[in-house]
Amino acid sequence: MTAPLVDIRAVSHRFGQQTVLKNVSLQIEPGSYTILLGPSGSGKTTLLSILGGFVSPSQGMVFIRGEDCTSVPPAKRPTTTVFQDYALFPHMSVGANVGFGLRMQGVDAATRAAKAREALALVGLASAFDKKPHQLSGGQRQRVALARALVIEPAVLLLDEPLGALDLKLRRQMQDELKAIQKRVGTAFIHVTHDQEEAMALADHCVVMNDGRIEDEGPPERVYARPATRFSATFMGESTILQGNVTEAKNGTISVATPAGAIMLPGTLQPGAKVALAIRPEHLVLGAAGGVALGRAEVSDVVFQGSFKRVLAISAKDPALHFIAKAPASATVQTGDTVAVSCNADDIILLTD
Amino acid sequence: MNSAANSGRALPWALVTPALGWTLLFFVLPFLAMGFSSLTAHEGGSFTLANYSQFFANPAYWHAMVNSLEVTAIVTLISVLLAYPFAWILAEQVPERWQRLALMLAVLPFWTSYVVRSYSWLLVLAQNGVINRALTGSGLFSEPLQLANTRLATVTGFVHFFVMLLTLTIFANLKQLSPSYRKAAADLGAGPVRTFLHVVLPLTLPGIMVGAFLTFVLCIGDYITPQILGGNNELLMPQLVMMQIGRRGDFPLASALSIILMAVVTSAYLACARWLKIERA
Amino acid sequence: MRALVRIASWLYALVVYGIIFLPVIVLVLFSLQATSFPIPPFTGPSLRWYDAVLSDTRLTSALVNSLLVAVLSSLAAVTLGFLSAWGFARFTLPGSALLRGLITLPLTVSYLIIGMGLLVLFNWAGVPKSLLAAGIGHVVINLPLCFAIIYSQMGDHQINIERAARDLGAPEWKVLLLITVPVMAPAIFAGFFLSMTFSWDEFVISFLLTRFDTTLPVEIWNLLRSGLNPKTNAIGSLVFAVSIVLVVLFELTLLRRKPA
Numbered sequence: 001m002t003a004p005l006v007d008i009r010a011v012s013h014r015f016g017q018q019t020v021l022k023n024v025s026l027q028i029e030p031g032s033y034t035i036l037l038g039p040s041g042s043g044k045t046t047l048l049s050i051l052g053g054f055v056s057p058s059q060g061m062v063f064i065r066g067e068d069c070t071s072v073p074p075a076k077r078p079t080t081t082v083f084q085d086y087a088l089f090p091h092m093s094v095g096a097n098v099g100f101g102l103r104m105q106g107v108d109a110a111t112r113a114a115k116a117r118e119a120l121a122l123v124g125l126a127s128a129f130d131k132k133p134h135q136l137s138g139g140q141r142q143r144v145a146l147a148r149a150l151v152i153e154p155a156v157l158l159l160d161e162p163l164g165a166l167d168l169k170l171r172r173q174m175q176d177e178l179k180a181i182q183k184r185v186g187t188a189f190i191h192v193t194h195d196q197e198e199a200m201a202l203a204d205h206c207v208v209m210n211d212g213r214i215e216d217e218g219p220p221e222r223v224y225a226r227p228a229t230r231f232s233a234t235f236m237g238e239s240t241i242l243q244g245n246v247t248e249a250k251n252g253t254i255s256v257a258t259p260a261g262a263i264m265l266p267g268t269l270q271p272g273a274k275v276a277l278a279i280r281p282e283h284l285v286l287g288a289a290g291g292v293a294l295g296r297a298e299v300s301d302v303v304f305q306g307s308f309k310r311v312l313a314i315s316a317k318d319p320a321l322h323f324i325a326k327a328p329a330s331a332t333v334q335t336g337d338t339v340a341v342s343c344n345a346d347d348i349i350l351l352t353d
Numbered sequence: 354m355n356s357a358a359n360s361g362r363a364l365p366w367a368l369v370t371p372a373l374g375w376t377l378l379f380f381v382l383p384f385l386a387m388g389f390s391s392l393t394a395h396e397g398g399s400f401t402l403a404n405y406s407q408f409f410a411n412p413a414y415w416h417a418m419v420n421s422l423e424v425t426a427i428v429t430l431i432s433v434l435l436a437y438p439f440a441w442i443l444a445e446q447v448p449e450r451w452q453r454l455a456l457m458l459a460v461l462p463f464w465t466s467y468v469v470r471s472y473s474w475l476l477v478l479a480q481n482g483v484i485n486r487a488l489t490g491s492g493l494f495s496e497p498l499q500l501a502n503t504r505l506a507t508v509t510g511f512v513h514f515f516v517m518l519l520t521l522t523i524f525a526n527l528k529q530l531s532p533s534y535r536k537a538a539a540d541l542g543a544g545p546v547r548t549f550l551h552v553v554l555p556l557t558l559p560g561i562m563v564g565a566f567l568t569f570v571l572c573i574g575d576y577i578t579p580q581i582l583g584g585n586n587e588l589l590m591p592q593l594v595m596m597q598i599g600r601r602g603d604f605p606l607a608s609a610l611s612i613i614l615m616a617v618v619t620s621a622y623l624a625c626a627r628w629l630k631i632e633r634a
Numbered sequence: 635m636r637a638l639v640r641i642a643s644w645l646y647a648l649v650v651y652g653i654i655f656l657p658v659i660v661l662v663l664f665s666l667q668a669t670s671f672p673i674p675p676f677t678g679p680s681l682r683w684y685d686a687v688l689s690d691t692r693l694t695s696a697l698v699n700s701l702l703v704a705v706l707s708s709l710a711a712v713t714l715g716f717l718s719a720w721g722f723a724r725f726t727l728p729g730s731a732l733l734r735g736l737i738t739l740p741l742t743v744s745y746l747i748i749g750m751g752l753l754v755l756f757n758w759a760g761v762p763k764s765l766l767a768a769g770i771g772h773v774v775i776n777l778p779l780c781f782a783i784i785y786s787q788m789g790d791h792q793i794n795i796e797r798a799a800r801d802l803g804a805p806e807w808k809v810l811l812l813i814t815v816p817v818m819a820p821a822i823f824a825g826f827f828l829s830m831t832f833s834w835d836e837f838v839i840s841f842l843l844t845r846f847d848t849t850l851p852v853e854i855w856n857l858l859r860s861g862l863n864p865k866t867n868a869i870g871s872l873v874f875a876v877s878i879v880l881v882v883l884f885e886l887t888l889l890r891r892k893p894a
Contacts, residue, residue: 080802087798089795090817104808364725365724366727369721373736376736380740383751387750435650443647459651461658462654464831466835466874472661472870482660483660483674516650574746577855608750611750614746
């Protein structure tokens with residue numbers, strides 16, 4: 001087994017009295033696309049700054065390519081950062097911006113220009129070489145920032161909310177391009193975002209962060225289908241959450257008492273344990289077709305989303321229990337209807353935190 | 354966010370020390386020297402509070418402070434009252450493309466030398482100057498009026514300067530206001546007058562306060578304008594300070610008077626601090 | 635109603651413009667006076683007083699002195715101001731807010747008091763009155779201004795730009811020369827220009843701290859003692875003309891910078 005490209009060991013960080021990272025460990029494989037996903041204040045940007053060398057962690061160590069980089073300055077480590085505001089040098093042409101890193105390495109002007117053109121071609125901006133940053137659109141600036149960071153061939157590229165400043169349509173388009181560029185150059189990308197759709201679309205490895213801790217990490221499919229914690233079940237996509245207590249356990253099956261009634265599902269917990277059951281909207285069935293009945297509920301809102309309808313309903317048994325379901329666009333359900341709600345036992349996610 | 358990987362602690366201090374050193378050596382130290390000097394006797398140099406007690410005991414001295422405060426208050430008030438409508442007209446009534454030019458014209462006389470500006474008013478207000486010639490020439494008055502060497506002349510000279518300054522700051526303030534405020538007020542049924550009174554004026558008030566404070570500080574410490582235009586009939590504080598140095602070489606008394614003047618400005622600052630902070634936030 | 639407001643506005647603006655321009659017009663008009671008193675009636679036009687100004691070596695050398703003091707003190711002020719602004723914006727220093735307050739403190743103090751303090755200090759330390767002493771005073775008043783202007787322009791975006799340069803391998807001195815100074819050039823230029831005008835026009839500090847060799851405002855002041863004199867009008871008009879040319883140049887360079 002090869003050593004991981006990046007190895008973060010038990011990193012904690014404090015700003016004054018506030019602890020923003022709590023004992024975080026993370027390993028990143030070469031050539032992977034890693035997404036750090038979390039709400040603002042979750043510590044994801046601080047973690048990226050620690051990787052980039054802009055912040056020294058209060059505790060813990062950072063290894064890159066097996067070398068201790070914990071207090072190596074940004075210039076001396078094999079990482080480059082793409083800043084959220086792109087940080088293009090406004091007084092230099094696009095070509096000079098992209099060539100800046102090579103210039104600092106003492107590369108001669110001709111080679112520099114050639115490599116800069118190559119990098120610009122990679123991001124599809126070959127014609128912008130002589131322009132100034134202010135003549136470019138937001139998406140184009142983003143690409144220049146990417147080319148500038150890639151041209152010096154870093155081992156790890158760090159992206160701080162790179163699509164945050166773009167409008168939605170452009171964001172989705174740039175997202176596809178980012179993925180394509182990453183596949184082409186093969187550099188490991190670490191990308192910070194709070195947009196879960198972006199995370200699902202881009203990541204090979206998705207790291208969900210909250211309150212200075214890693215809540216969950218793994219392939220996005222797994223994180224979505226089987227979130228490890230209640231936080232990742234609600235942050236990475238929506239869920240209906242049923243609070244409950246284990247009342248019985250035998251033969252690998254537990255019975256959980258919830259506001260929607262008793263539910264049997266596979267598990268090995270002791271009676272008395274507090275659990276939460278999460279059900280993804282696409283798994284919630286409006287009607288009694290599912291194997292597990294969840295009682296009746298009154299539809300409080302139906303939002304048409306184009307390809308489907310998002311249905312919100314309030315349980316008749318417990319008004320504090322809100323169901324979120326995804327119904328086909330053709331469904332005739334309306335606000336005020338009372339419907340039966342059910343689901344399949346396999347689709348219930350058991351959360352123990 | 355603290356930058357971790359900067360090159361130690363030496364560089365940042367090397368950057369800020371020259372400026373701090375300069376300020377300490379040529380601003381703080383002189384001030385301390387002045388404070389020390391103000392506590393010594395002019396003759397002999399022994400410790401004394403006489404320089405301060407003299408200020409309160411001698412009516413000629415504290416009258417200068419009263420005069421200074423009166424003139425400054427009048428100047429500040431008139432300047433704001435004149436400049437606000439003017440800035441409003443420039444910002445609201447003048448077409449957008451001419452605004453820059455109109456504003457540049459309005460502050461053009463800024464660029465005459467400061468000493469010359471007061472002298473120019475003397476030309477206008479002198480016994481046989483432009484205004485008196487016009488008044489006697491038109492037969493309105495048979496005798497020329499005493500305009501120069503009066504408080505009126507000092508106030509005129511000051512107002513001329515501060516109207517320009519305040520026009521600049523208030524204009525900038527009015528232009529910063531998002532037009533949607535006015536649209537929103539109009540949309541909610543406020544007429545132009547009520548929009549102005551309830552929306553525009555309160556929102557520009559912090560800017561006015563800053564401008565008025567600036568006027569106060571610059572006006573109360575100015576020597577040239579009262580000396581050239583007001584003459585020696587009625588002394589203001591800066592004239593009194595300069596007189597101690599010029600005629601009598603009495604540095605201790607001049608120091609004490611300067612410190613009293615500064616104390617007044619500082620109290621004004623503290624009184625205004627609340628409004629000035631609003632501006633910064 | 636709207637038309638009425640418009641007419642009133644025009645009238646008001648006209649009156650204010652009139653007040654603002656009255657002394658300047660009188661100044662320039664009577665600088666062209668042919669006789670010895672700058673009072674009505676107008677007897678010109680004549681350039682004899684301009685001739686008198688240009689052949690007065692005291693005035694011309696004062697003009698050179700003023701320029702010298704303005705350029706050198708502004709260079710010093712903008713250099714110190716820039717370095718300290720950079721230091722405070724980039725690094726977390728203990729007591730930063732307090733130290734920044736100290737640097738900007740002279741902004742709230744009258745020139746008269748700054749001049750008085752320096753006079754007392756120099757008198758006590760045996761430093762003779764000179765243009766250098768006045769120049770030191772001018773740096774004291776302009777340093778906080780340069781600092782405030784440049785510091786206010788060093789936002790997070792600027793910090794990120796410098797981080798990007800460091801990240802791409804630039805050593806500190808290259809960051810300074812290739813990134814910070816060019817990016818901050820407008821603020822540095824504005825600080826320098828403002829310092830120049832303030833120093834050029836400053837009277838009371840120069841008056842207190844110079845003796846034989848002095849600056850133009852002080853020399854004009856000396857001229858005033860002889861009462862109303864078209865020569866004063868002429869030198870005043872000349873200074874005005876030079877300032878206008880400089881302001882227009884400044885506006886043009888600034889406007890050309892705008893798109894960048």
